Amino acid sequence: MADRSTSRKCLLCRIGYSLVGIAIGVSAFIVWLVVFEHTKATIHIVTFSGLSAVLAAWNLVTHIMHLQDYWRTWLRGLRYFMACGALFSIIAIAGFITYLVLGIKAGIGVTVGSFYISCVWCFITFKWAFLLLLYSRSYRNEFSDLTALLEF
Template sequence: MAVGMFTLALRIALSMAGSLFGVVCFALWGFYFRQEYTAASGGLAGVFAAWVLVTHVMYLRDYWRTWLRGLRIFCIAGVLAQVAFIAAAIAFLIRAAHPDDPPMPNMKSLYWAALLSFLGLFWALNLSFYTHRYRHEFAEFRLLLDF
């Protein structure tokens, strides 16, 4: 069940693009538009894309074999982030749907924040999925070494 080099290179490139997108969203909405909630959503999406990037690079470099507990920690962090991103997206959508209490300067930015929360959910799902997959692959390999 080893991953091919082309597939792994695609995953690494996508994770790098996601990390860069998160940094750009954080800088753009944080410093130019001055909307902290949207900047935080984009920044967290970029952070989780960077975690996925670290996961794939460590798989490529074969560092996970000696640190299976780290994969479990990454998987748990991904699951907790999924819950947080779902809650944030729902909160942003509800807040955007009710603009009257209290009014905010730019309510359309809340839709962008919800969209970036869903993007963060995507990266948290990827983090959980790939760490779980790599953990099982290395656990099977470790079982073979024990015999």
């Protein structure tokens, strides 16, 4: 049987990637909320950049819990994380399609409060939600043999 465990180097790279995602999401959230004073026009960008930062932080928590081997005692949490990742993926895809259609119908190019910038942040939010789903599933599969033993 092949060893399905995640290497420490790969896990540290994932942690670093999540930290970068948090920094970018929080900085975009602050910039669009504070610097641009078009809060009604940019609220959709603020929302999805903030959600992106939250999902990146959630990925960070997932990786740190795996690094500390915490999942062995709370395997049901991975199922919860997978469900939340799927839910936020659906929300991000719906937002992407909605803002793309609104941007095309409005006929406005890329400006400060354009719908196309919202599409970009919906895609980034989708990326983090999908990675949450993917990594939670991966970590759950690593402990699948342990789950079978715990059922008896």
